[in-house]
Amino acid sequence: xxxxxxxxxxxxxxxxxxxxxxxxxxxxxxxxxxxxxxxxxxxxxxxxxxxxxxxxxxxxxxxxxxxxxxxxxxxxxxxxxxxxxxxxxxxxxxxxxxxxxxxxxxxxxxxxxxxxxxxxxxxxxxxxxxxxxxxxxxxxxxxxxxxxxxxxxxxxxxxxxxxxxxxxxxxxxxxxxxxxxxxxxxxxxxxxxxxxxxxxxxxxxxxxxxxxxxxxxxxxxxxxxxxxxxxxxxxxxxxxxxxxxxxxxxxxxxxxxxxxxxxxxxxxxxxxxxxxxxxxxxxxxxxxxxxxxxxxxxxxxxxxxxxxxxxxxx
Amino acid sequence: xxxxxxxxxxxxxxxxxxxxxxxxxxxxxxxxxxxxxxxxxxxxxxxxxxxxxxxxxxxxxxxxxxxxxxxxxxxxxxxxxxxxxxxxxxxxxxxxxxxxxxxxxxxxxxxxxxxxxxxxxxxxxxxxxxxxxxxxxxxxxxxxxxxxxxxxxxxxxxxxxxxxxxxxxxxxxxxxxxxxxxxxxxxxxxxxxxxxxxxxxxxxxxxxxxxxxxxxxxxxxxxxxxxxxxxxxxxxxxxxxxxxxxxxxxxxxxxxxxxxxxxxxxxxxxxxxxxxxxxxxxxxxxxxxxxxxxxxxxxxxxxxxxxxxxxxxxxxxxxxxxxxxxxxxxxxxxxxxxxxxxxxxxxxxxxxxxxxxxxxxxxxxxxxxxxxxxxxxxxxxxxxxxxxxxxxxxxxxxxxxxxxxxxxxxxxxxxxxxxxxxxxxxxxxxxxxxxxxxxxxxxxxxxxxxxxxxxxxxxxxxxxxxxxxxxxxxxxxxxxxxxxxxxxxxxxxxxxxxxxxxxxxxxxxxxxxxxxxx
Numbered sequence: 001x002x003x004x005x006x007x008x009x010x011x012x013x014x015x016x017x018x019x020x021x022x023x024x025x026x027x028x029x030x031x032x033x034x035x036x037x038x039x040x041x042x043x044x045x046x047x048x049x050x051x052x053x054x055x056x057x058x059x060x061x062x063x064x065x066x067x068x069x070x071x072x073x074x075x076x077x078x079x080x081x082x083x084x085x086x087x088x089x090x091x092x093x094x095x096x097x098x099x100x101x102x103x104x105x106x107x108x109x110x111x112x113x114x115x116x117x118x119x120x121x122x123x124x125x126x127x128x129x130x131x132x133x134x135x136x137x138x139x140x141x142x143x144x145x146x147x148x149x150x151x152x153x154x155x156x157x158x159x160x161x162x163x164x165x166x167x168x169x170x171x172x173x174x175x176x177x178x179x180x181x182x183x184x185x186x187x188x189x190x191x192x193x194x195x196x197x198x199x200x201x202x203x204x205x206x207x208x209x210x211x212x213x214x215x216x217x218x219x220x221x222x223x224x225x226x227x228x229x230x231x232x233x234x235x236x237x238x239x240x241x242x243x244x245x246x247x248x249x250x251x252x253x254x255x256x257x258x259x260x261x262x263x264x265x266x267x268x269x270x271x272x273x274x275x276x277x278x279x280x281x282x283x284x285x286x287x288x289x290x291x292x293x294x295x296x297x298x299x300x301x302x303x304x305x306x307x308x309x310x311x312x313x314x
Numbered sequence: 315x316x317x318x319x320x321x322x323x324x325x326x327x328x329x330x331x332x333x334x335x336x337x338x339x340x341x342x343x344x345x346x347x348x349x350x351x352x353x354x355x356x357x358x359x360x361x362x363x364x365x366x367x368x369x370x371x372x373x374x375x376x377x378x379x380x381x382x383x384x385x386x387x388x389x390x391x392x393x394x395x396x397x398x399x400x401x402x403x404x405x406x407x408x409x410x411x412x413x414x415x416x417x418x419x420x421x422x423x424x425x426x427x428x429x430x431x432x433x434x435x436x437x438x439x440x441x442x443x444x445x446x447x448x449x450x451x452x453x454x455x456x457x458x459x460x461x462x463x464x465x466x467x468x469x470x471x472x473x474x475x476x477x478x479x480x481x482x483x484x485x486x487x488x489x490x491x492x493x494x495x496x497x498x499x500x501x502x503x504x505x506x507x508x509x510x511x512x513x514x515x516x517x518x519x520x521x522x523x524x525x526x527x528x529x530x531x532x533x534x535x536x537x538x539x540x541x542x543x544x545x546x547x548x549x550x551x552x553x554x555x556x557x558x559x560x561x562x563x564x565x566x567x568x569x570x571x572x573x574x575x576x577x578x579x580x581x582x583x584x585x586x587x588x589x590x591x592x593x594x595x596x597x598x599x600x601x602x603x604x605x606x607x608x609x610x611x612x613x614x615x616x617x618x619x620x621x622x623x624x625x626x627x628x629x630x631x632x633x634x635x636x637x638x639x640x641x642x643x644x645x646x647x648x649x650x651x652x653x654x655x656x657x658x659x660x661x662x663x664x665x666x667x668x669x670x671x672x673x674x675x676x677x678x679x680x681x682x683x684x685x686x687x688x689x690x691x692x693x694x695x696x697x698x699x700x701x702x703x704x705x706x707x708x709x710x711x712x713x714x715x716x717x718x719x720x721x722x723x724x725x726x727x728x729x730x731x732x733x734x735x736x737x738x739x740x741x742x743x744x745x746x747x748x749x750x751x752x753x754x755x756x757x758x759x760x761x762x763x764x765x766x767x768x769x770x771x772x773x774x775x776x777x778x779x780x781x782x783x784x785x786x787x788x789x790x791x792x793x794x795x796x797x798x799x800x801x802x803x804x805x806x807x808x809x810x811x812x813x814x815x816x817x818x819x820x821x822x823x824x825x826x827x828x829x830x831x832x
Binding site for chain 1: 361369371498500501504508651652653654655656657658659661662665666669670672673674676677678680681684685687688689690720721723724727728730731732734735738739742745746749764767768771772773774775776777778779780781782783785786787791794795798
């Protein structure tokens with residue numbers, strides 16, 4: 001079976017202006033959303049307390065609120081989590097309250113009102129304000145270090161303009177995924193950051209495969225009597241790897257769908273970030289990485305010696 | 315077709331046998347003769363097993379300040395012995411300074427104090443003032459010691475909860491990680507772990523003027539303390555006995571009030587101190603303070619030589635039980651604060667395991683079918699490698715003692731999708747080579763050869779992301795990074811080496827092969 005004909009030759013790069021404009025709009029919208037609407041940051045980053053409980057039978061949120069109001073948490077965010085019996089209760093850190101005891105007060109309030117047999121503690125998460133700040137900065141640094149590490153590796157294995165093209169595509173992917181989280185106001189937690197880093201790895205994987213082929217074809221092209229221009233070589237490379245790009249996206253999406261539908265509520269957002277990221281990452285390795293790399297032509301031009309050196313590499 | 319080196323077959327067979335053996339402990343009880351290195355099942359993380367996960371912050375500045383202020387006594391004693399008089403002696407968080415009456419004695423005092431103030435750096439005396447600052451190495455040592463002690467005390471307290479295999483370890487500069495698998499009562503765990511358990515016995519100053527003291531005129535050597543209900547009481551500052559003097563503490567019922575109470579048994583030294591305290595102060599009162607709050611202030615009726623005492627107060631049975639535990643385990647060297655908690659109830663853990671397994675199975679089956687339909691015989695080769703890959707990941711995780719978390723399961727699921735990537739690369743390349751008109755066998759050879767460097771580049775970059783994740787991630791995220799890395803390495807082996815061996819076995823004798831089932 002073959003989805004992509006072997007002689008396929010879509011002129012992707014002819015459409016690069018459209019693709020780049022489309023991406024530019026997506027990026028602007030994402031950045032505007034992140035800037036104005038903001039992210040629904042989870043307690044990993046804001047600090048606070050999260051209590052997940054399961055009731056024997058579904059209880060209206062108003063009753064739950066009434067049960068925890070005497071303890072002083074009437075303003076808590078109460079929401080369903082996967083099923084009507086499962087409830088998430090979220091409280092911000094408060095000045096002057098020993099924050100680690102908030103969950104205790106909430107659970108006590110619930111068991112007093114509904115009885116110990118009716119309520120089951122599923123999960124308690126508490127993040128102190130300082131830890132929240134630390135997680136925020138370490139999450140940010142993780143993304144920066146990954147981008148940096150990748151930049152260096154691609155630079156060593158390829159050339160600077162390839163590395164810049166790859167990093168531009170990656171940044172594009174991250175910003176759009178974060179933008180989607182902002183648009184849907186999905187909870188942005190530590191595990192979503194992990195998903196972002198995975199998307200980085202995945203999207204880069206895709207880009208590298210294309211670049212690898214471009215490098216190979218550049219080298220072959222140099223030996224021809226009538227060398228073609230860089231754009232058509234790149235375009236040919238994208239087409240040659242198109243089948244593989246789609247195949248891997250399909251198999252990966254298959255498993256991520258499986259995670260999304262069967263993996264449970266706790267990793268729902270993680271799986272969703274992967275879904276969006278893999279889709280965007282596939283697009284960007286075709287439409288963003290190579291055009292950016294090409295647009296840097298001349299700025300970081302390969303000299304004859306460099307090309308010879310490239311051919312010598314494995 | 316290129317010859318396939320025999321040693322590679324042996325390598326594959328060894329790895330295959332090893333990984334099947336190494337992953338079996340996860341699904342069945344293994345016989346006793348099984349090799350020890352292959353007998354460990356995977357560790358399950360707290361998010362799968364259920365349990366309490368706490369990170370506590372140790373107030374180490376307080377410990378250093380305490381240490382610095384303790385040295386005031388050292389200075390006082392030394393100066394008194396040499397008959398050097400001083401006007402002022404005080405300290406802040408990291409410094410002690412003394413102001414002398416006669417500036418001309420400064421040199422002599424400096425020489426003298428330098429000998430006793432070990433671990434401190436002395437500033438050049440300014441006229442009549444000598445200042446000592448705690449040295450960085452000393453401060454570091456004190457911090458380390460305080461953290462070690464905190465870990466020891468927490469361990470004793472957690473052990474008293476009757477749990478198995480708690481993990482208590484240092485995390486970073488000033489934090490301690492506490493994990494109690496299989497324990498649910500997060501409130502009690504926090505209460506038991508977090509109490510400083512500062513127990514103090516102090517004499518009551520009966521002669522002092524309490525009202526004047528409350529107004530701010532505290533008699534020298536005295537202090538004000540408060541009962542739980544807010545009543546003030548004037549005490550001598552000096553601590554007669556402390557938690558260090560306690561050998562044993564247990565819950566009891568107070569015979570007079572019929573209320574729960576905690577009975578204390580002092581160690582030898584504590585017994586002697588208590589004996590002297592009660593002998594010299596009959597008919598006077600002393601106060602028992604816990605965390606700085608007065609629990610009771612009984613009148614000493616007679617000398618008590620038995621080395622026992624009883625703490626009464628408005629305790630519930632549970633309070634008294636918890637108090638006995640923390641007093642038995644000893645006091646924390648510094649106040650601690652819970653700064654992070656991630657506790658999972660047992661039912662959520664089991665749900666996560668079930669859901670995780672489901673998503674692995676469904677994802678695996680979907681990929682198997684897809685590969686089979688799309689690449690036919692070669693799809694089957696890739697599927698064999700993929701199954702091998704999963705067994706290899708399970709074995710590797712078990713052997714290196716890695717911890718499987720829920721994100722870790724997600725990592726395995728993702729690996730299943732991405733592991734076939736290497737095969738996709740190779741197979742697509744073989745198809746291309748066939749289209750270029752190469753013979754099937756030549757196409758296989760050059761497909762593998764040409765795809766190799768691409769596969770390396772693609773996987774190494776993913777590995778970079780995984781390593782960064784491991785460095786920066788905490789707890790469960792680390793688990794994800796581990797399975798992702800193990801998965802990448804395992805998939806490179808199975809997708810390149812193993813499928814190559816299979817294709818070699820399948821096609822080595824078919825020199826006249828016309829087409830490939832790919």
